[in-house]
Structures are given as C-alpha cells and as structure tokens.
Amino acid sequence: MPRLALFAIDLVAVTILVFGLYFPRHRRRDLVVAYLGVNVGVLAVAGALSSSTVGAGLGLGLFGVLSIIRLRSTELDQHEVAYYFSALALGILGPLSGGPAWLCPALMGLILVVMYFGDHPRLLRSYRRQILVLDTAITDHVALVAQLERILGARVHAATVERIDLVNETTTVEVRYSIDRKHAATREAEFAGVAR
Known part of the structure; x- marks a missing residue:
C-alpha cells in the first residue's frame, strides 16, 4: 500500500479517535490539540526516519522520552493516558509499510474498536x-x-x-x-x- 494512503488512513483514524470518541465523551478541549499534535508529529518523524539512514528505533525512542516528559508535566487521568498512547500508536503505524497491505489499517482499526468499547460510558458505569x-x-x-x-x-x-x-x-x-x-x-x- 502506498505510504501516502497509509498517512491518509492515519489522519482519518486519529480524527475518529479524537473527534468521534474522546471529545464527545470527555469534553476536554486542551487534550484535543495534544492528541492531534502527538499523532501528526510521530507520523511525520517516523515517516522521515523510515526512509533515512538514521535508525527508526532512535527516533521512536526519542518520542518515547518526550511522551514521558509530557505525561509528567500535567496530571492526566488513566483514560486520557490511554487516548494519548493510542494517538502515538496510530502515528507509528502510519509510516509502516512492511507486511501485507491490510495489516496497518487493520491494526489502526483494532485500536479504534478497543478504545470505543473500553471507554464506552455504559461499560462498568456503576x-x-x-x-x-x-x-x-x-x-x-x-x-x-x-x-x-x-x-x-x-x-x-x-x-x-x-x-x-x-x-x-x-x-x-x-x-x-x-x-x-x-x-x-x-x-x-x-x-x-x-x-x-
């Protein structure tokens, strides 16, 4: 699958994650820009590193350190941390083109399905x-x-x-x-x- 198509699928997936799941359920506007920025930033860097001589592991490790610093800089609830790492995972999956063409979109869909049901208001609501x-x-x-x-x-x-x-x-x-x-x-x- 062409990389641009994977990038487009990632942008659709993060839009569904943020505007279809997170914001309607939790209404915290400041995290909308954080989730979008993290996703697109990881997508851009992982995309650039996947075609360069610099190891992708180094770049992703740097983003891991940055995400830890970001998570420590403000208090986030556990469900917000789950959305944060889902946005990160979607951004990492976007530039990956190894394996079958359906694998990355299927994994992105899996993340969205898990977040839909795992954070559903009716699940364990009492x-x-x-x-x-x-x-x-x-x-x-x-x-x-x-x-x-x-x-x-x-x-x-x-x-x-x-x-x-x-x-x-x-x-x-x-x-x-x-x-x-x-x-x-x-x-x-x-x-x-x-x-x-």
Missing part, C-alpha cells in the same frame, strides 16, 4: 472512584467503610486512607465503590428535582 475528605478522624477501617457506604449510598470495594489529621479531625480517603442502578436512578431524579 463503578466509581473518588477521593473524599471526611470531617472526622476515623482510624478503624471497618468503621471507615461503614461510614463511606452510608455517605455514598453504595457498596465500597476498597478504601485507602491517604491521610488522617487528628488535630483538625479529618480523614482523606480514596474510595472505590459501586452503586446499584436503582439507587443511581433515584439520586439522578433527586438531583433533577433540585436543579429545577
């Missing part, structure tokens, strides 16, 4: 994660879980205490929990009633 600051210092784990379940109205799967302040009587805890659909519907109805 499972949540939050960091809470409680206005009491709770040192007993069983009492902490009971308090969290009462506050959240949900089943707590894990509660990790990050900080207990005995002077100010606060507990900072990361909690992973799930809510049942009936409870979620009731809370959404209550919220809708308050919003009116």
